[in-house]
Amino acid sequence: DAGVTQSPTHLIKTRGQHVTLRCSPISGHKSVSWYQQVLGQGPQFIFQYYEKEERGRGNFPDRFSARQFPNYSSELNVNALLLGDSALYLCASSLVGTMGELFFGEGSRLTVL
Amino acid sequence: DQQVKQNSPSLSVQEGRISILNCDYTNSMFDYFLWYKKYPAEGPTFLISISSIKDKNEDGRFTVFLNKSAKHLSLHIVPSQPGDSAVYFCAASAATQGGSEKLVFGKGTKLTVNP
Numbered sequence: 001d002a003g004v005t006q007s008p009t010h011l012i013k014t015r016g017q018h019v020t021l022r023c024s025p026i027s028g029h030k031s032v033s034w035y036q037q038v039l040g041q042g043p044q045f046i047f048q049y050y051e052k053e054e055r056g057r058g059n060f061p062d063r064f065s066a067r068q069f070p071n072y073s074s075e076l077n078v079n080a081l082l083l084g085d086s087a088l089y090l091c092a093s094s095l096v097g098t099m100g101e102l103f104f105g106e107g108s109r110l111t112v113l
Numbered sequence: 114d115q116q117v118k119q120n121s122p123s124l125s126v127q128e129g130r131i132s133i134l135n136c137d138y139t140n141s142m143f144d145y146f147l148w149y150k151k152y153p154a155e156g157p158t159f160l161i162s163i164s165s166i167k168d169k170n171e172d173g174r175f176t177v178f179l180n181k182s183a184k185h186l187s188l189h190i191v192p193s194q195p196g197d198s199a200v201y202f203c204a205a206s207a208a209t210q211g212g213s214e215k216l217v218f219g220k221g222t223k224l225t226v227n228p
Binding site for chain 2: 004031033035040041042043044045048055056058090092094096099100101102103104105106107
């Protein structure tokens, strides 16, 4: 069975640019969450989507947005990139009601220069 | 404001011995706690969890203990194996989050099990 897949795995952008990260959940999982992991820190919650509806939003500026498609895949968009946005962006899928038992992808490593 | 704290950045243990990883939390609304393991270049993997109505949960070599009055939980690995070497994250969630299953993670503890 395919796990959570994310693309791209690595990317380099410059300040002010825009980035789109993509995630395909495990088949049958309708919930997708996004986390940001900065070096030396634990993952920090950005968004959760379930059935294309936003279920939760973390403490991130409006430059961060996301959406979920009818096939439950998801995109994370970040506008006006800052140096501080350099991080590993993790996507996780789950069956709703499993109390945080998330299945994570390998992440997209974003470097902002 | 760090709601989930892992105060030991690293831990080194001999193969066969017990590994004890600790975690403290400050938010009394948390009612579910999880441990994740992360290898380099991989995403975190769910390991074990515990509900706040319990004080112990065991799964093979892994046991999680919860002390609600002290707002403290620990993960015990017995016996430790070299393949357990990874970064371990403690995470917590609260049921009353408007339907969100947001996890709050600690900074992680890097466990090294020496042969």
